[in-house]
Amino acid sequence: MENTLTRYCQGVDLEWLELSHDEHEIEKQKAQRAAELRTLKDEVSQLRLSYLQMMGQQLHGLSFNDLRHLERQLSNGLHSVEDKKKQKIIEENERLRKQVEELQRTVKTASYDGGEKEEESDSDISVTSLQLGLSCDGNKKRKASKSESLCNDSRSQVGSE
Incomplete structure:
Protein backbone atom coordinates (compact mmCIF):
# COMPACT_ATOMS: atom_id res chain seq x y z
CA MET A 1 0.00 0.00 0.00
CA GLU A 2 2.83 2.36 0.76
CA ASN A 3 4.18 1.63 -2.66
CA THR A 4 0.87 2.57 -4.21
CA LEU A 5 0.68 5.78 -2.20
CA THR A 6 4.22 6.68 -3.18
CA ARG A 7 3.48 6.13 -6.85
CA TYR A 8 0.29 8.19 -6.47
CA CYS A 9 2.16 11.07 -4.88
CA GLN A 10 4.80 10.96 -7.58
CA GLY A 11 2.04 11.02 -10.23
CA VAL A 12 0.37 14.01 -8.58
CA ASP A 13 3.71 15.80 -8.41
CA LEU A 14 4.32 15.08 -12.12
CA GLU A 15 0.85 16.36 -13.05
CA TRP A 16 1.44 19.51 -11.02
CA LEU A 17 4.81 20.01 -12.70
CA GLU A 18 3.23 19.44 -16.13
CA LEU A 19 0.40 21.86 -15.34
CA SER A 20 2.80 24.50 -14.12
CA HIS A 21 4.97 23.88 -17.20
CA ASP A 22 1.90 24.21 -19.50
CA GLU A 23 0.79 27.35 -17.68
CA HIS A 24 4.27 28.77 -18.08
CA GLU A 25 4.19 27.97 -21.84
CA ILE A 26 0.73 29.51 -22.16
CA GLU A 27 1.89 32.69 -20.41
CA LYS A 28 4.95 32.79 -22.64
CA GLN A 29 2.78 32.45 -25.79
CA LYS A 30 0.43 35.17 -24.52
CA ALA A 31 3.37 37.52 -24.03
CA GLN A 32 4.66 36.77 -27.55
CA ARG A 33 1.23 37.38 -29.07
CA ALA A 34 0.84 40.61 -27.13
CA ALA A 35 4.22 41.78 -28.45
CA GLU A 36 3.20 40.83 -32.02
CA LEU A 37 -0.08 42.69 -31.56
CA ARG A 38 1.73 45.84 -30.39
CA THR A 39 4.10 45.60 -33.37
CA LEU A 40 1.19 45.24 -35.81
CA LYS A 41 -0.69 48.14 -34.21
CA ASP A 42 2.41 50.34 -34.52
CA GLU A 43 2.82 49.31 -38.16
CA VAL A 44 -0.83 50.09 -38.93
CA SER A 45 -0.48 53.45 -37.22
CA GLN A 46 2.66 54.25 -39.25
CA LEU A 47 0.96 53.18 -42.52
CA ARG A 48 -2.08 55.32 -41.69
CA LEU A 49 0.17 58.33 -41.06
CA SER A 50 2.01 57.72 -44.36
CA TYR A 51 -1.31 57.48 -46.18
CA LEU A 52 -2.54 60.74 -44.68
CA GLN A 53 0.73 62.43 -45.61
CA MET A 54 0.42 61.16 -49.19
CA MET A 55 -3.05 62.69 -49.23
CA GLY A 56 -1.56 66.04 -48.16
CA GLN A 57 -2.66 65.84 -44.53
CA GLN A 58 -0.64 65.52 -41.31
CA LEU A 59 2.33 67.40 -42.80
CA HIS A 60 2.94 69.69 -39.81
CA GLY A 61 5.73 67.59 -38.23
CA LEU A 62 7.76 67.00 -41.39
CA SER A 63 11.14 68.58 -42.10
CA PHE A 64 12.12 70.06 -45.45
CA LEU A 70 7.36 62.78 -49.99
CA GLU A 71 7.20 64.96 -53.12
CA ARG A 72 9.53 62.55 -54.98
CA GLN A 73 7.41 59.59 -53.93
CA LEU A 74 4.26 61.28 -55.16
CA SER A 75 5.93 62.33 -58.41
CA ASN A 76 7.17 58.79 -59.09
CA GLY A 77 3.71 57.44 -58.32
CA LEU A 78 2.13 59.96 -60.67
CA HIS A 79 4.52 59.00 -63.47
CA SER A 80 3.69 55.34 -62.93
CA VAL A 81 -0.03 56.10 -63.15
CA GLU A 82 0.48 58.15 -66.33
CA ASP A 83 2.53 55.36 -67.92
CA LYS A 84 -0.12 52.78 -67.05
CA LYS A 85 -2.82 55.07 -68.46
CA LYS A 86 -0.89 55.51 -71.72
CA GLN A 87 -0.43 51.75 -71.97
CA LYS A 88 -4.17 51.19 -71.49
CA ILE A 89 -4.98 53.81 -74.17
CA ILE A 90 -2.57 52.18 -76.63
CA GLU A 91 -4.09 48.76 -75.96
CA GLU A 92 -7.62 50.15 -76.41
CA ASN A 93 -6.64 51.91 -79.66
CA GLU A 94 -5.11 48.69 -80.98
CA ARG A 95 -8.24 46.74 -80.07
CA LEU A 96 -10.46 49.33 -81.78
CA ARG A 97 -8.20 49.41 -84.87
CA LYS A 98 -8.53 45.64 -85.21
CA GLN A 99 -12.29 45.95 -84.78
CA VAL A 100 -12.46 48.60 -87.54
CA GLU A 101 -10.36 46.42 -89.86
CA GLU A 102 -12.66 43.48 -89.22
CA LEU A 103 -15.74 45.61 -89.92
CA GLN A 104 -14.16 46.91 -93.14
CA ARG A 105 -13.48 43.33 -94.25
CA THR A 106 -17.06 42.41 -93.42
CA VAL A 107 -18.40 45.38 -95.43
CA LYS A 108 -16.16 44.53 -98.40
CA THR A 109 -17.32 40.92 -98.28
CA ALA A 110 -20.96 42.02 -98.08
CA SER A 111 -20.59 44.48 -100.98
CA TYR A 112 -18.78 41.83 -103.03
CA ASP A 113 -21.62 39.39 -102.33
CA GLY A 114 -24.12 42.13 -103.26
CA GLY A 115 -22.28 42.75 -106.56
CA GLU A 116 -22.65 39.09 -107.48
CA LYS A 117 -26.36 39.33 -106.76
CA GLU A 118 -26.72 42.25 -109.17
CA GLU A 119 -24.89 40.28 -111.84
CA GLU A 120 -27.14 37.34 -111.14
CA SER A 121 -30.24 39.51 -111.52
CA ASP A 122 -28.92 40.89 -114.84
CA SER A 123 -28.31 37.35 -116.04
CA ASP A 124 -31.82 36.40 -114.90
CA ILE A 125 -33.21 39.24 -117.05
CA SER A 126 -31.18 38.11 -120.05
CA VAL A 127 -32.36 34.50 -119.63
CA THR A 128 -35.96 35.69 -119.37
CA SER A 129 -35.53 37.92 -122.40
CA LEU A 130 -34.02 35.10 -124.42
CA GLN A 131 -36.88 32.80 -123.48
CA LEU A 132 -39.37 35.43 -124.62
CA GLY A 133 -37.39 36.03 -127.77
CA LEU A 134 -36.26 39.53 -126.80
CA SER A 135 -32.71 40.77 -127.14
CA CYS A 136 -30.96 41.80 -123.95
CA ASP A 137 -29.87 45.12 -125.47
CA GLY A 138 -33.37 45.81 -126.70
CA ASN A 139 -34.78 45.40 -123.23
CA LYS A 140 -32.32 47.93 -121.83
CA LYS A 141 -32.98 50.29 -124.78
CA ARG A 142 -36.72 50.10 -124.19
CA LYS A 143 -36.22 50.96 -120.52
CA ALA A 144 -33.94 53.84 -121.46
CA SER A 145 -36.35 55.16 -124.10
CA LYS A 146 -39.26 55.09 -121.63
CA SER A 147 -37.25 57.04 -119.05
CA GLU A 148 -36.05 59.48 -121.72
CA SER A 149 -39.59 60.09 -122.90
CA LEU A 150 -40.66 60.77 -119.33
CA CYS A 151 -37.79 63.21 -118.96
CA ASN A 152 -38.59 64.83 -122.32
CA ASP A 153 -42.24 65.21 -121.35
CA SER A 154 -41.34 66.94 -118.12
CA ARG A 155 -39.02 69.34 -119.99
CA SER A 156 -41.65 70.23 -122.46
CA GLN A 157 -44.11 70.95 -119.68
CA VAL A 158 -41.58 73.16 -117.93
CA GLY A 159 -40.72 74.92 -121.19
CA SER A 160 -44.36 75.63 -122.07
CA GLU A 161 -45.08 77.35 -118.80
Missing part, protein backbone atom coordinates in the same frame (compact mmCIF):
# COMPACT_ATOMS: atom_id res chain seq x y z
CA ASN A 65 13.94 66.84 -46.44
CA ASP A 66 10.92 64.75 -45.42
CA LEU A 67 8.68 66.94 -47.56
CA ARG A 68 11.08 66.68 -50.50
CA HIS A 69 11.16 62.88 -50.12
Whole structure:
Protein backbone atom coordinates (compact mmCIF):
# COMPACT_ATOMS: atom_id res chain seq x y z
CA MET A 1 0.00 0.00 0.00
CA GLU A 2 2.83 2.36 0.76
CA ASN A 3 4.18 1.63 -2.66
CA THR A 4 0.87 2.57 -4.21
CA LEU A 5 0.68 5.78 -2.20
CA THR A 6 4.22 6.68 -3.18
CA ARG A 7 3.48 6.13 -6.85
CA TYR A 8 0.29 8.19 -6.47
CA CYS A 9 2.16 11.07 -4.88
CA GLN A 10 4.80 10.96 -7.58
CA GLY A 11 2.04 11.02 -10.23
CA VAL A 12 0.37 14.01 -8.58
CA ASP A 13 3.71 15.80 -8.41
CA LEU A 14 4.32 15.08 -12.12
CA GLU A 15 0.85 16.36 -13.05
CA TRP A 16 1.44 19.51 -11.02
CA LEU A 17 4.81 20.01 -12.70
CA GLU A 18 3.23 19.44 -16.13
CA LEU A 19 0.40 21.86 -15.34
CA SER A 20 2.80 24.50 -14.12
CA HIS A 21 4.97 23.88 -17.20
CA ASP A 22 1.90 24.21 -19.50
CA GLU A 23 0.79 27.35 -17.68
CA HIS A 24 4.27 28.77 -18.08
CA GLU A 25 4.19 27.97 -21.84
CA ILE A 26 0.73 29.51 -22.16
CA GLU A 27 1.89 32.69 -20.41
CA LYS A 28 4.95 32.79 -22.64
CA GLN A 29 2.78 32.45 -25.79
CA LYS A 30 0.43 35.17 -24.52
CA ALA A 31 3.37 37.52 -24.03
CA GLN A 32 4.66 36.77 -27.55
CA ARG A 33 1.23 37.38 -29.07
CA ALA A 34 0.84 40.61 -27.13
CA ALA A 35 4.22 41.78 -28.45
CA GLU A 36 3.20 40.83 -32.02
CA LEU A 37 -0.08 42.69 -31.56
CA ARG A 38 1.73 45.84 -30.39
CA THR A 39 4.10 45.60 -33.37
CA LEU A 40 1.19 45.24 -35.81
CA LYS A 41 -0.69 48.14 -34.21
CA ASP A 42 2.41 50.34 -34.52
CA GLU A 43 2.82 49.31 -38.16
CA VAL A 44 -0.83 50.09 -38.93
CA SER A 45 -0.48 53.45 -37.22
CA GLN A 46 2.66 54.25 -39.25
CA LEU A 47 0.96 53.18 -42.52
CA ARG A 48 -2.08 55.32 -41.69
CA LEU A 49 0.17 58.33 -41.06
CA SER A 50 2.01 57.72 -44.36
CA TYR A 51 -1.31 57.48 -46.18
CA LEU A 52 -2.54 60.74 -44.68
CA GLN A 53 0.73 62.43 -45.61
CA MET A 54 0.42 61.16 -49.19
CA MET A 55 -3.05 62.69 -49.23
CA GLY A 56 -1.56 66.04 -48.16
CA GLN A 57 -2.66 65.84 -44.53
CA GLN A 58 -0.64 65.52 -41.31
CA LEU A 59 2.33 67.40 -42.80
CA HIS A 60 2.94 69.69 -39.81
CA GLY A 61 5.73 67.59 -38.23
CA LEU A 62 7.76 67.00 -41.39
CA SER A 63 11.14 68.58 -42.10
CA PHE A 64 12.12 70.06 -45.45
CA ASN A 65 13.94 66.84 -46.44
CA ASP A 66 10.92 64.75 -45.42
CA LEU A 67 8.68 66.94 -47.56
CA ARG A 68 11.08 66.68 -50.50
CA HIS A 69 11.16 62.88 -50.12
CA LEU A 70 7.36 62.78 -49.99
CA GLU A 71 7.20 64.96 -53.12
CA ARG A 72 9.53 62.55 -54.98
CA GLN A 73 7.41 59.59 -53.93
CA LEU A 74 4.26 61.28 -55.16
CA SER A 75 5.93 62.33 -58.41
CA ASN A 76 7.17 58.79 -59.09
CA GLY A 77 3.71 57.44 -58.32
CA LEU A 78 2.13 59.96 -60.67
CA HIS A 79 4.52 59.00 -63.47
CA SER A 80 3.69 55.34 -62.93
CA VAL A 81 -0.03 56.10 -63.15
CA GLU A 82 0.48 58.15 -66.33
CA ASP A 83 2.53 55.36 -67.92
CA LYS A 84 -0.12 52.78 -67.05
CA LYS A 85 -2.82 55.07 -68.46
CA LYS A 86 -0.89 55.51 -71.72
CA GLN A 87 -0.43 51.75 -71.97
CA LYS A 88 -4.17 51.19 -71.49
CA ILE A 89 -4.98 53.81 -74.17
CA ILE A 90 -2.57 52.18 -76.63
CA GLU A 91 -4.09 48.76 -75.96
CA GLU A 92 -7.62 50.15 -76.41
CA ASN A 93 -6.64 51.91 -79.66
CA GLU A 94 -5.11 48.69 -80.98
CA ARG A 95 -8.24 46.74 -80.07
CA LEU A 96 -10.46 49.33 -81.78
CA ARG A 97 -8.20 49.41 -84.87
CA LYS A 98 -8.53 45.64 -85.21
CA GLN A 99 -12.29 45.95 -84.78
CA VAL A 100 -12.46 48.60 -87.54
CA GLU A 101 -10.36 46.42 -89.86
CA GLU A 102 -12.66 43.48 -89.22
CA LEU A 103 -15.74 45.61 -89.92
CA GLN A 104 -14.16 46.91 -93.14
CA ARG A 105 -13.48 43.33 -94.25
CA THR A 106 -17.06 42.41 -93.42
CA VAL A 107 -18.40 45.38 -95.43
CA LYS A 108 -16.16 44.53 -98.40
CA THR A 109 -17.32 40.92 -98.28
CA ALA A 110 -20.96 42.02 -98.08
CA SER A 111 -20.59 44.48 -100.98
CA TYR A 112 -18.78 41.83 -103.03
CA ASP A 113 -21.62 39.39 -102.33
CA GLY A 114 -24.12 42.13 -103.26
CA GLY A 115 -22.28 42.75 -106.56
CA GLU A 116 -22.65 39.09 -107.48
CA LYS A 117 -26.36 39.33 -106.76
CA GLU A 118 -26.72 42.25 -109.17
CA GLU A 119 -24.89 40.28 -111.84
CA GLU A 120 -27.14 37.34 -111.14
CA SER A 121 -30.24 39.51 -111.52
CA ASP A 122 -28.92 40.89 -114.84
CA SER A 123 -28.31 37.35 -116.04
CA ASP A 124 -31.82 36.40 -114.90
CA ILE A 125 -33.21 39.24 -117.05
CA SER A 126 -31.18 38.11 -120.05
CA VAL A 127 -32.36 34.50 -119.63
CA THR A 128 -35.96 35.69 -119.37
CA SER A 129 -35.53 37.92 -122.40
CA LEU A 130 -34.02 35.10 -124.42
CA GLN A 131 -36.88 32.80 -123.48
CA LEU A 132 -39.37 35.43 -124.62
CA GLY A 133 -37.39 36.03 -127.77
CA LEU A 134 -36.26 39.53 -126.80
CA SER A 135 -32.71 40.77 -127.14
CA CYS A 136 -30.96 41.80 -123.95
CA ASP A 137 -29.87 45.12 -125.47
CA GLY A 138 -33.37 45.81 -126.70
CA ASN A 139 -34.78 45.40 -123.23
CA LYS A 140 -32.32 47.93 -121.83
CA LYS A 141 -32.98 50.29 -124.78
CA ARG A 142 -36.72 50.10 -124.19
CA LYS A 143 -36.22 50.96 -120.52
CA ALA A 144 -33.94 53.84 -121.46
CA SER A 145 -36.35 55.16 -124.10
CA LYS A 146 -39.26 55.09 -121.63
CA SER A 147 -37.25 57.04 -119.05
CA GLU A 148 -36.05 59.48 -121.72
CA SER A 149 -39.59 60.09 -122.90
CA LEU A 150 -40.66 60.77 -119.33
CA CYS A 151 -37.79 63.21 -118.96
CA ASN A 152 -38.59 64.83 -122.32
CA ASP A 153 -42.24 65.21 -121.35
CA SER A 154 -41.34 66.94 -118.12
CA ARG A 155 -39.02 69.34 -119.99
CA SER A 156 -41.65 70.23 -122.46
CA GLN A 157 -44.11 70.95 -119.68
CA VAL A 158 -41.58 73.16 -117.93
CA GLY A 159 -40.72 74.92 -121.19
CA SER A 160 -44.36 75.63 -122.07
CA GLU A 161 -45.08 77.35 -118.80
